[in-house]
Amino acid sequence: MTDALRIQDLTVEYKTRRGVARAVDRIRLNLEENRTLGLAGESGCGKSTLGRAIMRLVPHPGQIADGNIYINIDEDIPCKKGDIPKGEVDITELNEEQMRVLRGKVIAYIFQDPMTSLNPMLTIGSHFVQMIRAHNPEIDKKEALERGKAVLEGLGILPERVTDYPHQFSGGMRQRVMIGLGMVLRPRLLISDEPTTSLDVIVEAQILEQMAELKKEFNLTMILITHNLGVLAQTADDIAIMYCGRIVELASVESLFESPQHPYAQALLLSVPDVTKPDKKLVWIPGAPPDLVDPIPGCMFAPRCPMAMDICKTQVPPLGESESGGLVACHLYGGQ
Ligand code: SF4
Incomplete structure (x- = not known):
């Protein structure tokens, strides 16, 4: 079985006024294709920082201080600032434009709080159109919107709701929208950060089931970040x-x-x-x-x-x- 992700001696540090805090400390990890790895631990244990480092999205003032993150890519990916060849690629070596191309298309991240991740000024349909066209400018808006509708429908949301704004959705529906946005480009690796934390147990169960179905349908490799071991028992x-x-x-x-x-x-x-x-x-x-x-x-x-x-x-x-x-x-x- 091929490794979708291989991490070697990854260290992430935050420079604070009091000194350097090592949030991720020389982590080594191999994740086989189509498997789901749960990352668990108390708040502040480094699980979200590790997830963000895999996207090369460690928030300021953090930075990857050392180590390598290898992602397995199954096709050559064109990029204005250097095509990315298929095979195992060390993303710590890529430039920002190459990372921009990989994000969404190869690795996707579902952030913890949909309300702060979705733009309140944009309809849900516009979120899908922007996401799709940023990676596939040849797809026109109409086609992008249709793809967004199809993804929403698969997640149990009426397609006509693409004209609604984030505040018009319930917490569970917003989380489904985030999952849809994460899935719409068919990434190989999906990192989901506390996907069900603020939801009640019934909605949580529905969302976990839908994620499991999507994983099967799209042959996804997943990392699920949560402090909730009960969630991991069902999914990882x-x-x-x-x-x-x-x-x-x-x-x-x-x-x-x-x-x-x-x-x-x-x-x-x-x-x-x-x-x-x-x-x-x-x-x-x-x-x-x-x-x-x-x-x-x-x-x-x-x-x-x-x-x-x-x-x-x-x-x-x-x-x-x-x-x-x-x-x-x-x-x-x-x-x-
Ligand atoms: S977990 Fe406890 S027993 Fe194990 S090395 Fe740490 S302190 Fe020692």
Whole structure:
């Protein structure tokens, strides 16, 4: 199976007045085609920064400080400032015009909050026309609008609503519009950032189902960013648990839910309510992640970890193979 995405030692830093905060810290990751990877962890663990780095859209004052991001492209892509050849391309080497061509067409990103991502002055139809014509200027407005209508219809929105403005849609419908805009150019890799966070459980379930159908229909590879492990249980093939900018555990969904290895992953799972187990005692993780501007030596989870040992306070645990077939970064497992 080919890797759709390969990340090597990616580091993203934010320059703040107090110093440099390393939001993504030497991450390595391979994502096979047609699989869905869930990125999970507490707020501020680096999951959205990692997603944005893959789009080369790290917000100011952040920047990719080191590492490579390889995307597999299945056709030569023409670009005014240098055609992009098919095959594995390191997007950290591309110029901004080449990235502009890739965004939407090869990699698409669905942002967290549709209300701030959609332009309130434009109809939904205009959003589709702009998105399609920016990448395919040969398509006229009428044809672009028809394509937008077809995508909306596939997501359960009446095509005639292309003349409506974002504020005329409910939260769930706006999220569907965002998914439609992300899908309309048929990207190979779709990154979705908290796609259902502000929605009620019924709309959430509908949207997750529609995303799963789209994934199947278009052979998509997906990254789903969420703090909600319940969402990942329904949608992801694999889950990467992030803490302080690092991946601390990577495993298949089944294996992560059945036998999480890392103490942080174990604690996260214990904090998820389960309607099938009404007697389950929910736990919370005491303390807070350390300051990224002034990181502590050793394992960043040590101050909150009930299993911490002396070595944890001085040596960073490397990410090595776990007994369950995944990867884990914890000295409890010998730090392979
Ligand atoms: S390395 Fe040590 S402190 Fe970190 S999670 Fe493992 S046991 Fe806990």
